[in-house]
Amino acid sequence: MNKTSQPQLKNYRWKGINSSGKKVSGQTLALTELEVREKLKEQHIQIKKIKKSSVSALTRITNRVTPKDITVLTRQLATMLTTGVPIVQAIKLVSDNHRKAEMKSILSHISKGVEAGTPISKSMRTASRHFDDLYTDLVATGELSGTLAEVFERLATYREKSEQLRAKVIKALIYPAMVVLVALAVSYLMLTMVIPEFESMFAGFGAELPWFTQQVLHLSHWMQAYSFYAALGIIVSIISFKLIRKRSYSISLATSRLGLKLPILGGVISKASIAKFSRTLSTSFSSGIPILTSLKTTAKTAGNLHYEVAIGEVHRETAAGMPMYIAMRNTDVFPEMVLQMVMIGEESGNLDDMLNKVAAIYEFEVDNTVDNLGKILEPLIIVFLGTVVGGLVVAMYLPIFNLMSVI
Secondary structure (H helix, E strand, C coil), X not given: CCCCCXXXXXXXXXXXXXXXXCEEEEEEEEXXXXXXXXXXXXXXXXXXXXXXXXXXXXXXXXXXXXXXXXXXXXXXHHHHHHCCCCHHHHHHHHHHHCCCHHHXXXXXXXXXXXXXXXXXXXXXXXXXXXXXXXXXXXXXXXHHHCCHHXXXXXXXXXXXXXXXXXXXXXXXXXXXXXXXXXXXXXXXXXXXXXXXHHHHHHCCCCCCCCHHHHHHHHHHHHHHHHHHHHHHHHHHHHHXXXXXXXXXXXXXXXXXXXXXXXXXXXXXXXXXXXXXXXXXXXXXXXXXXXXXXXXXXXXXXXXXXXXXXXXXXXXXXXXXXXXHHHHHHHCCCCCHHHHHHHHHHHHHCCHHHHHHHHHHHHHHHHHHHHHCHHHHHHHHHHHHHHHHHHHHHHHHHHHHHHHHHHC
């Protein structure tokens, strides 16, 4: 099993004979047939037949391992290792009590690898793509230093903080997106259902309609005739843009930089990236990974290509012998406060503590901004809704006002 071509979850129907000589049958969800055979062997069932079949999309989704599952696993392992439970026993305990078939398969792969003498970091690396380089490097350091419980504790805390930060950024993006979608939906309904009713009423006036009303009626006609093609065009454009962005490094970098310049939201994304950089680097460095290796790993987990490039430059200049805070200043990406704290950390030998403080400050700022987002965006939302929906309403009532003034 490897990260690039991980097997898909399958349903294995089997028939066999148990230790009492009785015929038995059943089905097992697993990633490989070998795993099913080993499970049945443990139950002393002699296999007669195994048939593989694909699972439904719903089953695959409900059994899929998510980053949150890995975070919960990390916390469970940290707790059990701290209380003295051996690593293989801890993995088996989690596996026995887990409801997701994919996680059971991954943990089975890890425990068998460890029992065979493979380091747990290597077993995790080959078991699933969810155990990234940062995760496995930290576990490998813990194995070498004999501080596996502490490393899992640090990893659990780091992942929990990262997930909280990610949830806050998503929360910040959902609010304005929902407002825009509601405004577009209301406008569409008005243009295709409400305005045509007004148009039939205006036909009986026998007078020339105001210019603004005429333009809205033209828009209504266009929406009724071409809205399906417009929606299809937008969907195709979004998919094409995502594919181009994925394949083109320069476009991906340009859009990452553009995202950071968005009003309010750009600041949230920027602060979240700095917080994640600081938290990741602190976790790696405090676990005993050399600073250059930590910087290289941190760049991959930045969450924004613009910051990934900047951290890559910091790594190159630091490797050439430059102090890290000067290398960070040369990128023109990091605020002065971050640079000052990193400088103090480097000079005092407490870089990990200082980076943790930077992460805490920026996580608090993101949290505070998201909590106050409603108050910040409220005036903009009122103007936006007033312009879009209010404009359509005014366009429909202008002829009525004109008619009243003529009467």
